[in-house]
Amino acid sequence: xxxxxxxxxxxxxxxxxxxxxxxxxxxxxVAFTRLCNDPxxxxxxYRGLAAIxxxxxxxxxxxxxxxxAVSLAPDHPDAHxxxxxxxxxxxxxxxxxxxxxxxxxxxxHNPDAWHNLGKLLGDLRELxxxxxxxxxxxxxxxDRRPTLVTYARTLAACGDDEGAERxxxxxxxxxxxxxxxxxxxxxVQFARGHLHRCxxxxxxxxxxxPDSPEMHMGLAQLTEDLGDRExxxxxxxxALALRPDWPIxxxxxxxxxxxxxxxxxxxxxxxxxxxxxxxxxxxxxxxFGLGKALDAxxxxxxxxxxxxxxxxxxxxxxxxxRDRLTRRIDRTIAAFSDAQYERLRNAGDxxxxxxxxxxxxxxxxxxxxxxxxxxxxxxxxxELPEIGRIARELPRRAGSIQKWPEVLSVVDEQVLKxxxxxxxxxxxxxxxxxxxxWIDKAPLNFxxxxxxxxxxxxxxxxxxxxxxxxxxxxxYGENFSLDQGFATDLADLGYFYREHMRLMRHxxxxxxxxxxxxxxxxLVAAPEAGTRRLIDVVGLPWDDACLAFHRxxxxxxxxxxxxxxxxxxAQSVGRWRRYARHIGPLLEALGDEAPA
Numbered sequence: 037x038x039x040x041x042x043x044x045x046x047x048x049x050x051x052x053x054x055x056x057x058x059x060x061x062x063x064x065x066v067a068f069t070r071l072c073n074d075p076x077x078x079x080x081x082y083r084g085l086a087a088i089x090x091x092x093x094x095x096x097x098x099x100x101x102x103x104x105a106v107s108l109a110p111d112h113p114d115a116h117x118x119x120x121x122x123x124x125x126x127x128x129x130x131x132x133x134x135x136x137x138x139x140x141x142x143x144x145h146n147p148d149a150w151h152n153l154g155k156l157l158g159d160l161r162e163l164x165x166x167x168x169x170x171x172x173x174x175x176x177x178x179d180r181r182p183t184l185v186t187y188a189r190t191l192a193a194c195g196d197d198e199g200a201e202r203x204x205x206x207x208x209x210x211x212x213x214x215x216x217x218x219x220x221x222x223x224v225q226f227a228r229g230h231l232h233r234c235x236x237x238x239x240x241x242x243x244x245x246p247d248s249p250e251m252h253m254g255l256a257q258l259t260e261d262l263g264d265r266e267x268x269x270x271x272x273x274x275a276l277a278l279r280p281d282w283p284i285x286x287x288x289x290x291x292x293x294x295x296x297x298x299x300x301x302x303x304x305x306x307x308x309x310x311x312x313x314x315x316x317x318x319x320x321x322x323x324f325g326l327g328k329a330l331d332a333x334x335x336x337x338x339x340x341x342x343x344x345x346x347x348x349x350x351x352x353x354x355x356x357x358r359d360r361l362t363r364r365i366d367r368t369i370a371a372f373s374d375a376q377y378e379r380l381r382n383a384g385d386x387x388x389x390x391x392x393x394x395x396x397x398x399x400x401x402x403x404x405x406x407x408x409x410x411x412x413x414x415x416x417x418x419e420l421p422e423i424g425r426i427a428r429e430l431p432r433r434a435g436s437i438q439k440w441p442e443v444l445s446v447v448d449e450q451v452l453k454x455x456x457x458x459x460x461x462x463x464x465x466x467x468x469x470x471x472x473x474w475i476d477k478a479p480l481n482f483x484x485x486x487x488x489x490x491x492x493x494x495x496x497x498x499x500x501x502x503x504x505x506x507x508x509x510x511x512y513g514e515n516f517s518l519d520q521g522f523a524t525d526l527a528d529l530g531y532f533y534r535e536h537m538r539l540m541r542h543x544x545x546x547x548x549x550x551x552x553x554x555x556x557x558x559l560v561a562a563p564e565a566g567t568r569r570l571i572d573v574v575g576l577p578w579d580d581a582c583l584a585f586h587r588x589x590x591x592x593x594x595x596x597x598x599x600x601x602x603x604x605x606a607q608s609v610g611r612w613r614r615y616a617r618h619i620g621p622l623l624e625a626l627g628d629e630a631p632a
Contacts, residue, residue, distance in 0.1 A: 042076050049077045052084055061088050072104075079109035083118055095126050106135070113142045117149070120156070129160050140169075147177035155186060163194045179210055185220065192224050197465070200224045215241055215248035222254055229417065229466040234258055242271075249278040253285050260292060268292055283308060283318040287515065290325030297329040305329070309344055319348035324515035331513075335614040342513045343618075346524040356521040356528045364483070365535050369542050371441035372486040377546055380490045383449035385456035388494040391574050392423075393477040394485060395500035396536055397520075398510035400556035403585075404500055405477035407567055410585040411576055415471035419478045422462050426455050426491075427484050441486075456491045473574050482536060485543045489550060496574045497547070499540060502556035504533050504629050505612035508622050530625020537629055560606040 052067035065088055071081035082105035089098035102119035109115055116135040123132035136156050140149045154169035170187035177183065188203035204221035211217065218241030225234035235258050241251040256271030272289035276282060286305055290297055305326040309319050323345025331338035350356075391408065393401045409416030431443045434451045463474055473496075481488065485497060508529040516523045522532035544551050552573045559566035567582050612619065623630055 045071065045074050045077045049080055049084075052081070056084055056087060061091065064088060079105040079112050079115050082108065083115060086118060086122065090122065095122065098122050099126065099128075111142060113139050113146075113149075116142070117152075120152070124156060124159070129156060132156060133160065140172075145176060147173045147180060147183070150176065151180070151183045151186070154183075154190070158186070158190055158193070163190060166190050167194055181207065181211065184210075185216065188220055188224075192227070197224055197228050212244050215245045215250050218244065219250055219254060222258075226258070231258065231262065235262065247278060249275045249282060249285065252278065253282075253288070256285070256288060260288075265292065280304075281308065283321040287321045287325030290322075290329045291515075294328050295332040302326065302329060306341075309341060309348075316348040316352040320345045320352060321515060323348060324513065327513055336618070338513070339615045339618045345515075346512065349518075350521070350524045353518050353521055353524075356525060356532075358528065358531055361522070361532065361535055365539050368441050368483065368486065368539060371444045372542070372546060374546065376444055377486075377490075380444075380447065380449075380452065382493055384452040384491045384493050385460075386494050387456070387460065387492060388496075388575065389472060389474045390459075390488075390492050390495040391473050391475045391498065392481055392485075392488050392495060393475060393479075393498045393500060394482040395479050396482075396502070396504075396507045396511075396533060397479045397516070397523075398507050398514065399479065399500040399502040400554065400559065401477050401479045401500045403556075403559070404498060404554055404570065405475050407570055407582050407585045408473065408475055408574055408576075410581045411473070411571060411579050412581065413471050413576055413579075414473040414475060414574070415467070415469040416475040416477065417463060417466065420463070420466075420476045421478070422459050423476070423478065423481050423484045423488060426459060427487055430455065430487075447490075452491055455487075459491065473576060482540060482543075485540075485551070486546070489543075489547050497551045498570070498573065499544075499551050499553050500556065501553055503609070503612070503631060504530075504626055505619070505622070505631075506608065506610065508533060508626070509612045509615055509619060510608075512622075526619055526622035527625045530622050530627075530629075533626060534629055557606075557609055560609065 048067065049071055052064050052071065055061075055064035055067055064084065068081045068084040068088070071077045072085075074081065082101045086098040086101035086105070089095070089101060099119070099122055102115065102122060105112065105115040106119055116139045120132040120135040120139065123129070123135070133156060136149075136153045140146070140153050143149050150169050150173035154166045154173060157163075157166035157169055167187070167190050170183055170190060173183045174180065174187065184203055184207050188200045188207065191197075191200040191203060201221060201224050204217055204224065208217035208221065218237055222234045222237040222241070225231075225237060235255075238251060238255040238258055241248065242255055245251055252271045252275040256268045256275060259271060260268035269289065269292055272285055272292060275285040276289060279285065281304070286301070286308070290301065290305060305322050308314055309323045309326055311319070323341050327338040327342040327345065330341060391414075393404050395401055405416050405418075408414050427440045430440055430447065430451070431438055433454055434443055434446050434448075436443050436446045438446065463469075463476075479500070482499070485499075488495060488497060508526070511523045511529060512526065514523070522528045540551075544553075554566070554570065559570075564583060567585075568578060571578055571582055
């Protein structure tokens with residue numbers, strides 16, 4: 037490049053970038069290559085070559101070119117920015133961080149740089165640092181909407197729900213005709229258990245953005261949870277009017293109205309379920325709703341549709357890992373030995389208020405919670421994630437490198453009391469209550485029954501049991517969350533049930549009468565006797581309101597939301613027989629766990 041002026045080099049560089057912008061990649065590559073050794077333009081030339089490689093999907097080569105650019109010009113902000121973004125796209129997040137940090141050091145007054153640093157730190161789960169980066173960005177550009185949105189989500193992830201709500205309200209105030217603000221605010225309020233405030237937010241959103249299907253969908257789901265069937269149906273239909281083939285709205289409406297579904301809706305749903313070109317999540321979501329709509333009229337057709345839905349869900353999430361489940365149960369049983377229990381059995385918080393309702397999904401846990409929550413001195417919190425979170429965080433709390441559940445070997449009284457205080461504080465933050473009993477109905481907490489028993493030695497643990505054939509058939513027809521992969525295959529359901537029983541037998545042997553078994557069939561056969569026994573088990577005086585649990589107007593966020601708003605009935609006992617010809621793999625997997 038000897039003899040070429042700086043001005044001419046810059047002109048040549050501009051030509052190369054114009055070629056790149058025009059899509060003439062070969063010409064651009066030649067032009068950039070000629071400039072790589074230019075002392076003034078070399079770094080930008082490597083950036084250009086990286087951009088070509090990026091367009092052609094050559095990620096590794098693009099990264100190498102950008103490393104050359106940074107090496108040539110360590111103080112070049114664009115070179116660090118480009119390298120950070122390409123590394124992030126390659127999911128090399130830790131490698132991207134020093135370049136993003138260098139960018140903000142070079143451009144401390146650039147709000148975009150601080151915003152992007154915050155996003156990267158959030159992806160790395162360094163949430164407090166991400167929060168600080170977003171705050172720095174907002175100091176420089178207070179009304180920058182993308183930063184406000186990501187900042188609000190980060191605050192919620194940090195546990196600062198009140199702060200998140202304030203930011204979402206600020207976003208709404210800045211742009212009241214955009215649905216995202218109302219949706220974000222509603223999600224925070226829902227997560228906090230502030231359902232009536234969440235309902236009001238969705239109503240505000242529907243008024244402000246009436247053409248938003250998301251607003252009508254959110255309103256539909258929440259009004260259904262709160263027991264307003266007619267209002268939910270209106271909102272589902274409005275969401276579908278705005279987005280006719282929206283799978284989630286179509287599933288919601290079909291699940292709600294079931295055998296009242298008009299032929300046009302059934303035809304629309306079947307076209308989605310049977311179309312292999314549709315994404316598997318669409319086929320799965322609509323299939324679960326369509327099966328419910330067909331079930332009363334034609335259980336065989338319903339089961340066939342549920343099978344298609346579960347196949348689509350498995351296509352979406354992959355096969356279930358049975359070995360992982362077995363290892364999890366083995367490790368839990370080994371960690372909770374008789375010796376460990378004796379060492380820690382009285383080390384936790386003696387607070388008698390917590391009541392934990394556990395068991396298989398669809399085993400009657402919602403019914404049991406609704407009965408107890410009808411008592412004036414009990415408060416139902418629904419399905420809480422807190423115990424699982426506390427178990428995962430126990431190694432940090434104990435200052436150990438051991439994972440859960442092996443970390444139990446170094447847990448002491450201080451750790452258990454700290455974990456118990458954390459749990460109770462989270463319930464209070466969700467919804468303060470002066471009740472004598474606080475009910476946590478998360479069925480899969482059966483994995484953590486040992487931790488529960490140690491954290492709260494005087495807590496009540498109720499294990500809900502039901503005929504495994506009814507349990508598994510009911511699960512098979514439900515649209516469960518993606519992390520419950522066992523629900524998508526009859527044989528896997530049977531396997532999961534057996535492993536659940538293996539662990540529960542260990543807990544019952546270890547804790548004895550501390551675990552009360554509530555058998556669904558016995559409860560619905562003799563409702564008053566079973567209800568009185570439940571209230572006695574949780575240590576409350578009898579109240580007739582518990583027999584009228586179906587009149588409780590509290591929100592119910594599970595698939596049993598409508599069943600528990602009716603008086604207790606026994607029609608679901610033996611439901612599996614309607615599908616007997618289809619469930620051979622389930623019966624074989626259950627083996628001797630299935631009643632004779």
